[in-house]
Amino acid sequence: MHYRTLGGDQGPRISAMCLGTLPFGTTVDEPTAFAVLDRFAEAGGTFVDTANHYGCWIPGATGDESELLLGRWLRSRGAAGRTVVATKVGARPDPARGSAWPANAEGLGRAAVRAGIDGSLRRLGTDRVDLYYAHPEDRHVPLDETVEALAGLVQDGTVGALGAGGHRTWRLAEARHTAAGRGLPGFRAVQQRHTYLRPRRGLPPDMQGEADEELLDYAAAHPGLTLTGYGTLMAGAYSRTDRPxxxxxxxxxxxxxxxxxxxxxxxxxxxxxxxxLAWLMGDAVPVVPVVGVSSVAQLDECLAALDLRLDAVQRARLDTA
Structure with missing residues (x-):
C-alpha cells in the first residue's frame, strides 16, 4: 500500500486508495462486505468512505445500511483507531420534506448538519468522524450558515477534517475563502465523479458533479486540498460486456x-x-480513487494498480487521445 496525507501536511495519513462502501448492507451482503473490508485492511488500506444516505434509493432501504455495517465491522475488528472514516451529510431523505428523493434531501442547514453528524456517529458507533463531506451543495441555505455549522463540528472535536462533494468549483472556492476569512476550519478535501473518459458536452448539472478542468486547475493551485474521485471504474463498464x-x-x-x-x-x-486507476493516482494532481467493489477478487484487481507505473509516453498518449 502507498500512503499520503489528507488535506495537506497536517492531515491524517491515508492509504492512496479509498474503499467505497456504498452497496454494503444492501446489494452487497454483510459476509461479503466484511471479507472485502478485511482484505483491504490486510493490504494496508486505511481510508474508507460511506454516507448517511447510501442505499436509500433501493426499495426497503433507509440509508442507514452502509454506516451501520461499517460500524459493526469497525467494532468487531477493533479497527476504529487505524481506520480513517469519511462520511457525508446533505443527501439523506427527510420525510418532513416529502416522499420523493432526492427532492426531499436534508440539505446543509445548521440543524441538518448537526442532526446529520449525530446520526452518523450513532450508526458508526464512534464519537468522531475523520472526514465529513458536505454533499451535495445546497443553494437554498446561505453559504455562511453551512460553513459555520461545519466548522463547529471540527471545533467541538466530533469531526477531524471537512470535505465537499458535488460542489461547483466556484462554490468550493467561495466556501474556503469564507472560512479562511473568519479563521474557521474549511474544506480540505473535495470528492467528485472522476474517471478516464470525459463526459459529453452540454450535459445539464446534476447533484453529483464532475471533476472538470476548472476543479483540477484549482486543486493544482491549492496543494492543501485533497481530491478524491468516485465512479472511477463506471460500475464495471470498462471491462464488462454486460455493462454498457x-x-x-x-x-x-x-x-x-x-x-x-x-x-x-x-x-x-x-x-x-x-x-x-494508475492514471488517476499518478496524475499531476494526484487523485485518491474511491473504489467500489462487490467481491474480494475485484478489490485485488484494484489493489494491483497501486504498483502500476505509466511512463511519460503512455501517459501523454492517454491524456491526448
Missing part, C-alpha cells in the same frame, strides 16, 4: 480514449481498470 457505458460517457469522443486505454493495458500486462 453510462450515457454521459457514450459519445464519439470516447472511442479514441478507449482504444488507447486498451493499447496501454496490453503494453503493461495490466487490465484496463488498473490503467484507469
Amino acid at each position: 457505458l453510462p450515457e454521459r460517457y457514450d459519445h464519439p469522443g470516447s472511442v479514441a480514449r478507449l482504444r488507447v486505454l486498451a493499447e496501454v493495458a496490453a503494453e503493461c500486462g495490466a487490465t484496463v481498470n488498473q490503467v484507469v
Whole structure:
C-alpha cells in the first residue's frame, strides 16, 4: 500500500486508495462486505468512505445500511483507531420534506448538519468522524450558515477534517475563502465523479458533479486540498460486456480514449481498470480513487494498480487521445 496525507501536511495519513462502501448492507451482503473490508485492511488500506444516505434509493432501504455495517465491522475488528472514516451529510431523505428523493434531501442547514453528524456517529458507533463531506451543495441555505455549522463540528472535536462533494468549483472556492476569512476550519478535501473518459458536452448539472478542468486547475493551485474521485471504474463498464457505458460517457469522443486505454493495458500486462486507476493516482494532481467493489477478487484487481507505473509516453498518449 502507498500512503499520503489528507488535506495537506497536517492531515491524517491515508492509504492512496479509498474503499467505497456504498452497496454494503444492501446489494452487497454483510459476509461479503466484511471479507472485502478485511482484505483491504490486510493490504494496508486505511481510508474508507460511506454516507448517511447510501442505499436509500433501493426499495426497503433507509440509508442507514452502509454506516451501520461499517460500524459493526469497525467494532468487531477493533479497527476504529487505524481506520480513517469519511462520511457525508446533505443527501439523506427527510420525510418532513416529502416522499420523493432526492427532492426531499436534508440539505446543509445548521440543524441538518448537526442532526446529520449525530446520526452518523450513532450508526458508526464512534464519537468522531475523520472526514465529513458536505454533499451535495445546497443553494437554498446561505453559504455562511453551512460553513459555520461545519466548522463547529471540527471545533467541538466530533469531526477531524471537512470535505465537499458535488460542489461547483466556484462554490468550493467561495466556501474556503469564507472560512479562511473568519479563521474557521474549511474544506480540505473535495470528492467528485472522476474517471478516464470525459463526459459529453452540454450535459445539464446534476447533484453529483464532475471533476472538470476548472476543479483540477484549482486543486493544482491549492496543494492543501485533497481530491478524491468516485465512479472511477463506471460500475464495471470498462471491462464488462454486460455493462454498457453510462450515457454521459457514450459519445464519439470516447472511442479514441478507449482504444488507447486498451493499447496501454496490453503494453503493461495490466487490465484496463488498473490503467484507469494508475492514471488517476499518478496524475499531476494526484487523485485518491474511491473504489467500489462487490467481491474480494475485484478489490485485488484494484489493489494491483497501486504498483502500476505509466511512463511519460503512455501517459501523454492517454491524456491526448
